[in-house]
Amino acid sequence: MSPLAEAAVSKVQVLVLGGGPGGYVAAIRAGQLGLDTVLVEADRLGGTCLIRGCIPSKALIHAAGEFEVLRRAQGDNPLGLKVTGEVAVDFAQTLRWKDGIVDRLSDGVGGLLRRAKVRVVRGWGNFRDARTCEVTGPDGAIQVIEAEHVILATGSEPVALPAIPFGGDVLSSTEALALPAVPETLAVIGAGYIGLELGMAFAxxxxxxxxxxxxxxxxxxxxxxxSAPITRALERAGIEAHLDARATGFADGRLSVERAQGPALQIPADKLLVTVGRRPRTEGWGLERMAVDLDGPFIKVDDRCATSMRNVWAIGDLVGEPMLAHKASAQGETVAEIIAGRRRRFDPVAIPAVCFTTPEVVSVGAWPEPGPEVITAVFPLAANGRALSQEGGDDGGFVRVAARADDHRILAFAAVGRHVSELSGEMTALLEMGAVLEDAAGLIHAHPTQSETLGEAALRALGHAIHV
Structure with missing residues (x-):
C-alpha cells in the first residue's frame, strides 16, 4: 500500500495554501471568526514580503542611509556634524540585524496564528482535486487534508532572463538580500522599483x-x-544608468549590453542583480487539477476573490496586479469574512503604491489625463518646514493632487521626496472616503509635519494656496 493510501485524512472548514501576507491574514481572520482553519506552508511564515522582500530590503535601505549620513559627515556638512577618520560597514552585523527583524516578525506571525487557533502544517501542498490537498512534510510524511473552502495564496516568484538564468553570480532580489559582503561592482538589470531600491542601497x-x-x-x-528626481538622485550617487539597452549575456564578470544608440557595452560586475519582474507562482502545487479558470498567467477571480470553482478562492499576487503585500492582506481578510457568512466585496477605490528609493515615490489612485474636466496642483516640499528641517526640501520633491473640476472630488495623489511614504495612509483614506478638495484643505494638520503638504496642495488646487 502506498504512503498516500495509508495517510489519514483530516477534514477542515478552511485550508489556506501559503503563509505570506495574504495567506496568514486570511487564516488569522478565519480563525478569529470561529472557522476550523489550517494553513499549509513549506517555508517560514511571512512569505516573500516578510522573509525575502519588503521587510529585509527596507532594513537594508535604512542601514545604507545611516551609513551615507556617516560618510557625508566626513566632509563639509551643512548640519555641522563631523566624523574624523574612516567609516566602514560591518556587513555581517548589518545582516544579523536585518535577519533579527525578520525572525522577530516571522515568530510574531506564528504567535498570532496560534492565538487565532489556526493549525499550521509545515510542508509542500499539492492538490489532488479542488479541495483535497496532500502535504509532504520535511520528513517525507504525507498528510491529506480535505477542506470545505480553499484559499490559494501562493504568491509570486522572480522572472529570469532566458539568456541569463539565475545561479552563481546572477542574483534575484532574494539572493541579493543575503549576500555575505557588499560587492565592489554590481550591475542591475531592470530600473523598476526593486532594481532601483536595491541598487541605490548597495551604492x-x-x-x-x-x-x-x-x-x-x-x-x-x-x-x-x-521619476525625474530619482534620475537626479542616481546621478548624485554616481550610479550610471543605460536606458534603451538590452542585456544579452553575462560571463567572466562582464555583462554584455546592446544599446538602441551607440556601441555595445561590456560592463564589469562582480554580481548581477536581475529585476525584470515577477510572475504568479502557479506551478508545482496542483493547479492543473483544480479546474479553475485563468486570466493570462493569473487565476481569474471575481470581486469576492472567488474562482470559477465553487468554494475555491484566490488572493494576492496569484490573481494579478498590483502585486503588493497590502493588497493580498486586504483580500485575505475579505475572503475569510465571506466564508464566515458576511457580505463583502474587494472593491477598493485606490491601492497605494510606494517606491522606497531615496527620495521615495508614492502614488494613490489613477492619475487622470489632463483636460478641462480635471484640476491638478503641485505643492513643493521646499515650501514645507518639516521637509526642510529633515534635509528633504532641496531634491525637487513635491506633493500633487488631482480632482474633478465639476464637484472637486479627489481622484489621485502622488508625491516624491524623503519620507513621503508616510503620507500614503492619509492619501488613501481621503480617496476611499470620497473626499473633495475642500475636505483635504480644511483638515487641521499638526505643524510641523509633511502631512501639511496634502492640505496645501488642495488649497492650491482651489486657487488660494497659503505657503507657496
Whole structure:
C-alpha cells in the first residue's frame, strides 16, 4: 500500500495554501471568526514580503542611509556634524540585524496564528482535486487534508532572463538580500522599483552600481515628473544608468549590453542583480487539477476573490496586479469574512503604491489625463518646514493632487521626496472616503509635519494656496 493510501485524512472548514501576507491574514481572520482553519506552508511564515522582500530590503535601505549620513559627515556638512577618520560597514552585523527583524516578525506571525487557533502544517501542498490537498512534510510524511473552502495564496516568484538564468553570480532580489559582503561592482538589470531600491542601497554601502533598462526611462510605471528626481538622485550617487539597452549575456564578470544608440557595452560586475519582474507562482502545487479558470498567467477571480470553482478562492499576487503585500492582506481578510457568512466585496477605490528609493515615490489612485474636466496642483516640499528641517526640501520633491473640476472630488495623489511614504495612509483614506478638495484643505494638520503638504496642495488646487 502506498504512503498516500495509508495517510489519514483530516477534514477542515478552511485550508489556506501559503503563509505570506495574504495567506496568514486570511487564516488569522478565519480563525478569529470561529472557522476550523489550517494553513499549509513549506517555508517560514511571512512569505516573500516578510522573509525575502519588503521587510529585509527596507532594513537594508535604512542601514545604507545611516551609513551615507556617516560618510557625508566626513566632509563639509551643512548640519555641522563631523566624523574624523574612516567609516566602514560591518556587513555581517548589518545582516544579523536585518535577519533579527525578520525572525522577530516571522515568530510574531506564528504567535498570532496560534492565538487565532489556526493549525499550521509545515510542508509542500499539492492538490489532488479542488479541495483535497496532500502535504509532504520535511520528513517525507504525507498528510491529506480535505477542506470545505480553499484559499490559494501562493504568491509570486522572480522572472529570469532566458539568456541569463539565475545561479552563481546572477542574483534575484532574494539572493541579493543575503549576500555575505557588499560587492565592489554590481550591475542591475531592470530600473523598476526593486532594481532601483536595491541598487541605490548597495551604492550607498559602497558598491559601484550600473543599471541597465530596456525602456527609455527609469520607473516606467510612474510618470516622468515623479521619476525625474530619482534620475537626479542616481546621478548624485554616481550610479550610471543605460536606458534603451538590452542585456544579452553575462560571463567572466562582464555583462554584455546592446544599446538602441551607440556601441555595445561590456560592463564589469562582480554580481548581477536581475529585476525584470515577477510572475504568479502557479506551478508545482496542483493547479492543473483544480479546474479553475485563468486570466493570462493569473487565476481569474471575481470581486469576492472567488474562482470559477465553487468554494475555491484566490488572493494576492496569484490573481494579478498590483502585486503588493497590502493588497493580498486586504483580500485575505475579505475572503475569510465571506466564508464566515458576511457580505463583502474587494472593491477598493485606490491601492497605494510606494517606491522606497531615496527620495521615495508614492502614488494613490489613477492619475487622470489632463483636460478641462480635471484640476491638478503641485505643492513643493521646499515650501514645507518639516521637509526642510529633515534635509528633504532641496531634491525637487513635491506633493500633487488631482480632482474633478465639476464637484472637486479627489481622484489621485502622488508625491516624491524623503519620507513621503508616510503620507500614503492619509492619501488613501481621503480617496476611499470620497473626499473633495475642500475636505483635504480644511483638515487641521499638526505643524510641523509633511502631512501639511496634502492640505496645501488642495488649497492650491482651489486657487488660494497659503505657503507657496
Amino acid at each position: 550607498a554601502l559602497g558598491a559601484k552600481v550600473t543599471i541597465v533598462e530596456a525602456l527609455s526611462r527609469i520607473l516606467p510605471q510612474y510618470d516622468p515628473a515623479l
